[in-house]
Amino acid sequence: MILLRIISWLIWIVVLLMICSGCYGSEVKPKEDDLLHVKSKTGHPSKKVILILVDSVMYQAIDKGIQQQKLPTLKYLIDHGQYYKDLVSSFPTMSVTIDSSLMTGTYPNEHRVPGLIWYSKKENKVINYGTGPMEILKHGVDPVLSNAMIHLNGDHLNAQTLTIYEQLKKEGLKAGSINGLIYRGTVEHTLSIPEWMRGPTSLPAEVIVKGPDFLSLGSLSNPLEGLKKMPDTLMRRMGFNNEFAVESVKYLVHNNKLPDFLYVYLPDLDQELHKKGPSVIDGVIKIDSQLQSILNAFGSPEKALDEAIIMIVGDSGQSGILPDGKHPVVDLPHILHNYSILRPGAEATKATDIVLAVNETMAYVYKLNTKDSLKHIANILKKETRIDLISWKENGWIHVVQSGTSKEFKYKPNGKITDAYGQSWTLGNNPEVLDLHINKHQNTLQYREYPDALKRLYGALNSHEGNFLVVSAKQGYELSGQSSPTHKGGGGHGSLHRMESLVPLIISGTNEKPDHARIVDLKSYILRLLTKSLGK
Structure with missing residues (x-):
């Protein structure tokens, strides 16, 4: 998601609200003196x-x-x-x-x-920078604008x-x-x-x-x-x-x-x-x-x-996202229908089991008050064959499950295996889950389908507080929350795949x-x- 789409959707929504409320007015223009100071003084x-x-x-x-x-x-x-x-x-x-x-x-x-949309445990609310018109309306124009224009650079x-x-x-x-x-x-x-x-x-x-x-x-x-x-x-x-x-x-x-x-x-x-x-x-x-x-x-x-x-x-x-007839949208609320899922714009309570933050072909799935473990929730999700990878952190390890199979891989930073970026890792069994090619003689690894996957996945799973899964879709498919935008027959991004x-x-x-x-x-x-x- 990019600033153009955020502003376009916000303008569309705010203009509608402006018309409804009869709110008009002239714009206040900034008085900036940037040009007096911008040229280098160092010579x-x-x-x-x-x-x-x-x-x-x-x-x-x-x-x-x-x-x-x-x-x-x-x-x-x-x-x-x-x-x-x-x-x-x-x-x-x-x-x-x-x-x-x-x-x-x-x-x-x-x-x-962490993403265009994510859940803040500290603030007990979903942070949305402008995912799509319906989610903006449900989360509220005021908090979305404030997040995108003020808090992103100022606080987050x-x-x-x-x-x-x-x-x-x-x-x-x-x-x-x-x-x-x-x-x-x-x-x-x-x-x-x-x-x-x-x-x-x-x-x-x-x-x-x-x-x-x-x-x-x-x-x-x-x-x-x-x-x-x-x-x-x-x-x-x-x-x-x-x-x-x-x-x-x-x-x-x-x-x-x-x-x-x-x-x-x-x-x-x-x-x-x-x-x-x-x-x-x-x-x-x-x-x-x-x-x-x-x-x-x-x-x-x-x-x-x-x-x-x-x-x-x-x-x-x-x-490329498949056309509508190919069922390209993975409905996460439907898969997790046995849980109480936070509605967009609502505040989490003791009755809230799960929070979804969908970033097109990737999503954060937060475990709040359900007694089920992250692995249990992952086992439910992995039955959906259109999902690609499900991962979480546990006891210092990153766990990755491949949807549609029983294969599970785990790894953690520091170890004997080094990648092309000088990063070292300790790897468990089934590294093929992340399509890693291991050279046991040289103690090196190569990334193929998922570039720099170990560090990038580690970065997302340690990007903010909370107990959550990282879920990504197979190519051609995208994930959906209760009102997140979809792009059937168009294009999408968010996941670890090479193409994206x-x-x-x-x-x-x-x-x-x-x-x-x-x-x-x-x-x-x-x-x-x-x-x-x-x-x-």
Whole structure:
């Protein structure tokens, strides 16, 4: 799930509520002075780094478009740089978790953002950042907006885990974010909440947040207000669109205002793939043209790569979801009908047995007051053949059950077996449950169907408090709660599968390579690029 869909659904719902309540009003515009402070003061000779995240872009679509000679800009960047088709995403493969990993260089066991929807034992409620229109209505527009706009960066993202913006500030470098979901930094900014949005919520007119030196968040925080006409109207999703982001980058380039590091989020492609499936490339062709306009803003593509390191990255892939007639939706409440399941928007009580938090093709299943063990609940779920894996932690071990079979695998950190990322593990029997290839002579393992599965699964199971299962669907299927959105015949993500976990990475303007091809390693790589000339 991505910011575009959150904002689109919230606008749709809030406008309906606004019409019903007769609440209208003009928007309050922010008065930001980001442009006075954004240019680097260090004067060091490193190139600028521009990281452009294209939501849900897949290497298959890039390769197909290049083969058809429809992606000249991406081909140019690949021909003049590095091209990785196997960058490993975070888990669950949902934007809030992935972006948290990207910006902190950690998995959820450290950054503490478990998914797009999850249950907080501390607050005794479900945290929802904007899963779908029906769930937003049931959970309440007010808490969903507050979670997405205030608490995600302010409270939920672990304060002890530094973001790249906070770390760059320590190095005396400047940074910027354009429509980034995770933006926590050290500089105060004001989000101006329009009156039509405040009407059905408890949000104040202004919200003070901390971000990088330059923070652009659609019309909520637009440092270019009054300087450049931007596509940030209500009909243009308040600036949460590709054109807004691209025009912002071009302005910074034209006016010599690029910070040392700039993160740019392009959201439009994800919505198209959810509707039409992952094989469609029309959206990628449009993005190629938008990228070309950014390169041209420097004067030419050659000059762009002389002055900046440009990185294009995806966040998650998508699996094709089978059409309606193939029964692609796994109804978890139906499978667990013998338990008292928390209704969306309700508060858990002593009578609540189970809480469901469905993240498309992955779900957290929380055990609250039932006396049944997690393994007992897993045994019920594993009878459903459309479910792929069910896992939980117990006595220091991670347990993984393969649906449709009696095979169970367990493992824990530290041991004699080492993976390609230098992580060591102690493994139990049946490692084929996670499709692990073990070399007993060298004490090494290789990941196949589930990239970096041991660490990513460990990260999700240790991402927050509570007794819970992690459940994922087989490819072609998705999980459903009581009102979670479905994508029959379209695309979905969330699980550990290769198709949803491997994303493309293009790096142009440097020959330096990242240590590992994982999203979680990009932060340290970018810091190395920017601080190398400082002797650090």
